[in-house]
Amino acid sequence: MTIGELIKDLRKARGWSQGRLASEINKAFGTTLTREYIGRWERSAVTPGPFYLRCLSAVLDVPLAVLEDEVNRRTFLSDVAATAIAPVVASDLLSMGFAARLQGGPSVDRWEAKLATYGTEYMSLGAADIQRRVSGELVVVQQQLEDPHLWSVAARLMTLYAKTFPGSDGAKAVHWYRLAARAADHSGDDEARVWVRGRAAIALGYEGASLGVADVLADQALAVGADRPSLGLLNAVYGKAHAAALRGDSEAARNLDTHGRRIFDRAGSYEQTSDYAVPWWRLNVFRSLLLARLGDEKGALEAQEQAARELPAELPRFATHLELHRGLMLARSGDSAGGAAYAQAAMDALPPEKHSLTLRMLMDEIRA
Template identity: 45%
Template sequence: MNDLGRQLREARTEAGVTLASIAARSCYSAAHLSNVEAGRRTATPDVVLAYARALGGADVKRRSLLAAATVGPVAAGELIRAGFAAALSGRGSEDQWAERVARYGRDYMEIGADALQQQLAGDLVVMQQHLDTPAMWAAAARALVTYGKTTKNPTEAIGWYDIARTAADRSDDLGVRVWVRGRAAIALAYEGAALPVAKRYADEAIGLSDRSSLGRLNALMARAHVFAGRGDDDAAVAADEAALRVFEKVASPDGEISDAAVPSWRMATFRSMLYARLGMVGPGEQAQSDADRWRPPSLTRFATHIELHRALMMAKAGDGTGGLAYARRAWAALPAERRSQTLGLVLREVERAARHR
């Protein structure tokens, strides 16, 4: 039995919850969960989430499960160092944790995902020991979304986004609940990954509140990309227009660099990908021009996004060979440590479009 499986079994038995009860509340069979507890199957984040939901009555159980889910990707030595450093320096105030999470949002825009993931995972392990106030749950929810965006594949990311949604709900902060769902939705939909899940997150965000916010803006843009992925051009354009109306009210300052922000250049990047997907050259070229004009020079990874959008538009217009060559040159020009899962998925979309031309 591995450590995580053992922790799940101990938490369940101490709470007096049966395997059948957890199975009834999740998509997993009791037999599969028994194998997870025995170490014969991997305790994926979504399995951990199923236990966290079933054992949600005791805060200590939620904290230990979140810790267990976070430990895996990080070296044990780094976790020990982070834990002792935190113990020696004290818990830190809620404001300090909020600022640390905000810094990760800024760092995400400029440094490689692998480096960021290790730093963020260490802080999540420390943070989970202090999930005893709504503000700390809110900070954890935002951090978990960023962590999900550093993972290697959409399935793994969805597991973290689901945990983030649960954490956001524990915060009792409507703005955080909407933002977490909207941000997860646009992350998946922009990548063209797991469109039904992206739509579910977007619909949840929009259903929670009709107030204009960055969370609602992200959710509306996610809907536009979902419609585009399904070939419903009219609905995609209508969702984009709805998102633009919200953007006019809540746009982030153009100098703000953060994964939590949507300034003009980032909105143009969302729209550039949308209209490249739709094969609509006029609005696509305008969005690409706007993104290049407004984007801060330090954000070279996002410049590559626009280059891949141009390649996708070329392929959609019938020049599959030229579009694919353009995309591969743009990919090769970006240093490997600056690449991201999202860029890789966009490149694969160009490859699929090129094959169909």
Template identity: 50%
Template sequence: MTRTGAQLRIARNAAGVSLRAMAARTNFSKGHLSNVEAGRRSVTPDVVLAYERALGDAVDRRGLLTGMAATVVASTAVADLIRAGFTAALHGGGPVDSWLARVDEYGQLYMTVGADQLQRRLAADLVVLQQHLDSAPLWGVAARLLTTFGKTTGDSDEAVSWYRLATTAADRSEDNQVRVWVRGRAALALAYEGARLATAVELADQALAIDDTPSPGRLTALVARAQAAAVHGDRTGALRLLDDARRMFDVAGSSEQTSDFAIPEWRFHTFASMLLSRLGDPAAAAEQDAADRTRPPELLRFATHIELHRGLMLAKAGDVTGGTAYARAALGRLPAEKRSQSLKLMLAEVECGRQPAVS
């Protein structure tokens, strides 16, 4: 057993929290936490921070976790950031085409890797990029990377601060398609999670006002408005906006299957599934089946999205206990390193058996 793993076990026991309860509180599997505490798996910053949040002030006052997170984070994430940033800087910032290729790479990585891994890589590149922002196209690169970075954070307020910065960078790009995409994608991220809805609507409306040309950014803005209406309980408005988005998808949908910058068929079905599940609409089942049928098999995180939507449908039908059990089991099958903030918020929505709190 490693010293850090043993400290986590001691802190958990001191707080009177079982391993099963800790798994439920942190959204890591019981088996994963058991392996971490026993030293069979490495202690990562996200696990330590999860323990600190879950166990609260009681253990902090006793000094059981004091300084641990700082030590673990500093020795991994921060050190990796500094090393990667300096390595990239020493080799030069690279031409615009090189950065555009990196944007495309991040669009694909977003679909397959976990938030922590993606955040560290993005942070290193952003450290370098900020030293080379000498043209409008590079501001466009920065805007898209900042939007993706915001989606890796575990806090909605923090995410919004990155989205705001991304919109400023997008405006510097002088590219309306970038300006629309950044605002639409940020709005959809918030609305899909049921978080900061006033901000989501504001950003979506800005996107729709900038340019009426059909595009993935305009499509995401329409879906964001539809999701926000669903959370507010506006069934008529949500379905009308979803129909508007379907018509936009017919024009702006993509054949690219595994990029965050594209909206292929399976992804639109996933967005529609979430909205209809929130409304408790039986039509959600058809969208879920279509998403499963058309989605590339390697996109495990998005398969879990659909499973959580099914759990939400059970909860909306009145079986909150069954829906919660179904959703927790689905999330538990997904490796911890592939989970996202969206999944955690969806699980919370299922557990409540109602719409998320409107903010």
């Protein structure tokens, strides 16, 4: 493990952004570090000298010997992090939970406002920051589940929380998606039941992970809400379409794409920058990757152009998605090295703190 990788892992374990780490060092030692400089450390473009190693040791609460020695670095996270960091996090969560129980917790309207905020922030924040914050919210809402509507809130929070884990491990993400579906069932809110399952299906299908689970959840969403066009149903249909494309069933994928566009015509969003929305540009992000996977270069390029035309400038991560779709097209056309290089250049142009688990999984698909 390089010193850059260790710094990155320790920073994420605390739920800090690169800017936060720079700020903590600056406050403690009177330095003028920037987020960009932390990024250079983490990419191993620059190695911190003895002074900054001491700063990192103090701010991250890690022995200096671990930062200085490669052998120690390789074993530190598994042997030390669980005991040095997790209790602090657990203490904070326990405190939040008991405080919520004693004080009654936020109102239903306040919870809905929180969900709306997280829906917007998900589009631009990194997975580690979202995971840290949502874990606290789940502890709080857990204390208020006497109100059936809050099962719907909890289900939607669980779905967002699941998105912070890589779907490829076949365990944590899937566990949370299934738990979210059960919570939505407990709420009795059919709209939430469909949305939670549809969001899980598109997440897993788009990532190319746990395709069997993606199909099951999509089918459940279709069974509950087939007669009511909704964004949850739209997500479910495109989740199934991606799963079909990855299995090589082009006919099913194309039929689902046609069905999905019909649902969009009735249920598409005007809201542009929320995870709870599917506007025109986001539909075309779904379709861009789907058609690239199907080898439909003309259709994929058209979808990419449609998406880029309306994509909000404050969402550069999704522009990177489109560039990776082009890299995938190159690789599928036979230029594996060129496709991987094109995609890697797009990833390198995006600030590291904006990289998502989904982008990394797309990179793996392109390299493969």
